[in-house]
Amino acid sequence: MTSQKNNSKASDIAILSIFIAIMVVIHLLSKIVYTFWPFPIQPTLVHIPVIIGSIVLGWRKGAFLGFIMGMISFLNSTMAPIPTSFLFSPFAPDGNGWSLFVAFVPRILVGILPFFIYGLAKNRFGAGLAGFLGSATNTILVLGSAFLLFNNQLNMTFKALIASIIATNSIAEAIAATILTASIVPILIKFRN
Template identity: 60%
Template structure:
């Protein structure tokens, strides 16, 4: 039992290290990236961690992803930073919004919960792919939905524009990458842990 817990903590630490590396590399690569599509990749370790380690540890990984998002938005000022960090002022004001923490953290925690239960219904490669789809959709729909809900007055976004932004090249790229990687990695990790 102790070995199993120690193994889970080690795997959790590895996932967190992967997330930090993915974040740093994404910043570097996307600064010179020539294409208009800039997919988020940080949610993929959260999805895989959720399936392999369970919903509680998945939720913790999601929380870490949310914290990384807040720190990044606080340190790197972009036009959208105020949506993810309460320390970045809302355009036209000299203060941030506490709702930025909800946008940055709540969807990310749920990315770590939903995939575990989706995969549990169908413990195979298809289930892993479906879990990746649901996890990615959770991130996209909730983040954009919360931005619409809390910052509509600032972004001047209509509901139609919200729907259009959910179905973009970025969203499609994120789903495809997440599904492919999750379907490839999850069976190998579960086999290595003796869960399959």
Template identity: 55%
Template sequence: MLVIHLLSSFVFNILPVPIKPTIVHISVIIASIIYGPRIGAILGALMGVISIVTNTIVLLPTSYLFSPLVENGNFASLIIAMVPRILIGITPYFVYRLMKNKTGLILAGAVGSMTNTIFVLGGIFVLFSHVYSGDIQAMLAAVLGTNSIAEAIISAILTVAIVPALEKLKK
């Protein structure tokens, strides 16, 4: 997860692309499907810790949303950084277990990604709209309309491509 985080941060900061999708959560989704919701939740918590550390060290205008240790950050920052990421490790497992086929893998990848998006953006709206000085609905809609769609598609494609190979190796 750390390697994926560092490489994706490096690549998306160098390439002149209009969106910068998060891809660290894909490893959490895949682990959830292969090893179950407990391991998935643990890796999701690790992803949350990575987010807290990154936003504490690399200060961006949005760092307060994910780190209680920066200006305007508080306990709500911990909720936004941790809860959605833990849930990423749980929801894909149950989606895939309901279907147990290729469609289930595609949906599990997309649902895992959207779990993060919905809970992070929802948390920002509920817990931090008073801090944001601009039009928070417009900002959240822009993220939802760009990054989140790309993340869901990438997650679905990589999940359906990687999980069958890992399940064979596991056996």
């Protein structure tokens, strides 16, 4: 019994490590691809393994994956700052302690909520819905937090916030998360059972 429990724990750690590796690879590949990308839309895809991991591994491990996503954002904004890096790193110009909130809290919630959303309908539709709402959670909470905590630097109206949520990368991100989560989750759950 103990051996079986240890094997399960080792398996979960291995799977968690694979998800983290996928997140790092997606982040690095995105940076390379978007350097040559001719389109104005540059969707974030790192949240998709967080969403899938939440559903497949549970909300606690999903929260950990969300923390790792926040850490990737924090480190990237600290080591390779761009004009909006202050939103994610207190060490970037104009950053402060609230930057850590924006970098970590929305991403941790992206790792928690999909598990419970999928629990409402444990099928392909539930997985797609969890993917969509997980992606929306990331977009709305990051932009909403930025609006509430850094509006002096951003100088953004509420109307501009809503427009940026609707018109930016969020639609492409939500579509990608919906399709990939609905496609991948049933396969992974089948293999885990």
